[in-house]
Amino acid sequence: MIAKMNRRLAPILIAGAALLAASWSHTSHAELIIKITQGIEGAQPIAIVPFGVRPGSQPPPQNIATIISNDLTRSGRFSPLPAGDLPSRPSEAAAVNFSDFRILGTPSLVIGKVKRLANGRFKVEFRLFDVFRGVQVTGYELDARPDELRRIAHQMSDIIYEALTGERGAFDTRIAYITELRSGGASRYALNVADSDGFNPRVVLESKAPIVSPAWSPNGRQLAYVSFEGKRPRIFAQNLGTGTRQVIAAFPGLNGAPAWSPDGKRMAMTLSKDGNAEIYIMDVDTRRLRRLTVGAAIDTEPAWAPDGKSLVFTSDRGGTPQIYRIPATGGRATRLTFDGKYNSRATFAPDGKSLALVHGSKGTFRTAVLDLENNALRVLTKTTLDESPSFAPNGSMILYATSGDGGGTLAGVSADGRVRQELATRQGDVREPAWSPFRQP
């Protein structure tokens, strides 16, 4: 589906770089040294020109440039030029006049074109340029069905994002979330999977009974969740490709808060089969259980560290719900949160250096990040009833649910808290979002 285009451009780039290096190497050291310490923290300007369509031909069903533009904007790292401000709209490399964009101070330029093929498929080509150097940074040609065009656009966003930030993009990923539709006193619950921007939602499971706590398997092919079908909570694992599911835990009492270990072989969960809500680790294949926590307090919401060696969980053993950390092999739990009277629903950032959690304070519940290196807690949101924060697999964003005017909505915040925005879904009361891992080839 993806044909790499920059392969044939690479030698030219390399030659250019070599020439630059050669002309540069003999110059002496700069005498004048100027220190720059201020700057403005902000999104990098980028020009994304609407993709060209052959005149007279039917425009594609999706506006690729707009999807890319929204993706990059949502990341908080980029600030696409408003379409109306574009000085020119080239779709061919030869038509690019870099000085147009230099004047605007826009360092990056994306152009492209969409061509409808005879078989109904589309050929989409895009190029990313370094405006100041007047060189192409990268360029791809992708082939897609009409229903794949959005995903193609997200893949392009990933390529651009990675080219410009050095970090892997997480636009071509999915999110799972629960919706509750109330009609005539009855509620219908649904487990949904959508693109990372909230588009292309697809119902994975629908039920009159509540569905809670969706959790992605590390390979992204399964979702574990708690369903109250049959009036009692049980943990299921459902294959997203086939739709088949299996019961993972159906012990007496509470079966909740499933969490796949990073290697996918184990699942942490909260069980009250022994009388009190405690954290257990189940070997997924053998279903063998090992109890991790002991005590009279409620211990729940386990989450694995990326290295699989420890877990964090919520416990009220200290009188109020706080986050604790415990080795995966069991042992003594250590408290991690000391700010406020309420900290719950912790989840590890992909780099394992911080936790996203819900921080309660004075009747508000907000998404916060706990820096594990210095124990600093930083509240990222201004909303009042946040729940279920979830990191994007590249750690750049946190997805969470919050209560809007029509009930719960999906919102995203950049990991630094600088960019907050709601996602486009408007499907009733939305709760408990979970960001998928990276797609596996």
Add this chain to the structure above:
Amino acid sequence: MKLKSFIDNFTATSLAIIVHVVLLGILVLSLDWSNPASPPSSRVEPVKAVVVDESEVAEEIEQIKRREEKKRKNEEKRTRALEREAQKAREQRREEEKRLSELQRRLAEERHKRDDNARKQQEEAAKALAEIRRQRARELEELEKLKRQESDVEKRRLEDEAALAVLAAQHKALTDEKRKIEEAKRRAQAERKRVEEQTRKAKAAREAEQKRVAAVAAAAAAKAAEDKKRKQEAAEREAEEQRKRAEAEERRMEEERKRAEAEERRKLEEKALREQMALEQAQLDAQRARLRDRNLAEYIGQIQATVNRNWIRPPGATKGLKCTVKVAQIPGGEVIRVVITNGSGNVAFDRSVENAVLRSSPLPQPKDPSLFDREIKFEFEPED
């Protein structure tokens, strides 16, 4: 008995006569045979005559004649030798003169040398002169000696003459032909007279020669004196010139000294001027440096403001990140190259840095164009 012994010893007597005659011939410088024979001496006492063979006597007389002839020739030879000697003396003198002139020439050559040198040379010349005089004296002495020898010869001759007279008397007494004897005697007498004359002439010639030699010597001496005087005068002139030259040299030295003093004064003045100028230049330079520093600070400040304005840092934690870039600009401030020399490792951060510089192009220009540098190094390091 006496006669008998005479006869007995006739041969010996003859020999004695021959010897005496030869001796006489050697002594006599010139013989004039053309002079008429003077009459025989009447003073000759008659002696006891003994008959001798007349032919013997004639032969003897002939022999005497031949011996006389030989003597005369010898005398002539001797005279010529003397003349040659005189000639040699003249030549010697000429040589001396030549030597003197050589000395003179050398003296002239060495005139430029020091006074004492000249004096030495003069002394040497004087010495040489003295030597010449001494030589001349030796020559005179030699002549005196010759004279003395001649007088000795004369004495011996006189003795021989007496013997000859005895012999003649004996001879007369012995011969019949008294006349012949007389004649012989007369001839002998004439001969003697001639010899005397010759001796006198020789003497006169000798005296003349002596006089001439003396005159020559005197002339040489006079010449030497003249030369000496000339040389002395020349030396004096030389000394005078030397003195004048020394004076001129002294004057020149004095002028030189004055000139050197003037030069030294001029140099000192120049040095003072230069120092003054250097001081002023240094003050001017310092002023310029201050202005340059001010302009540079302003220039850097303008660049900082521009780049800061254009630096859009990526959101998120950029604290602790640092990126150094080398920027090439062309006159007018247009950035033509940005190269990361020391990146932060954060792609987005480093890119924002590059873009900040590129967005700032053209960079502000310095007031002082000399502050413009084609290459500027930027260190991007957020403070917060």
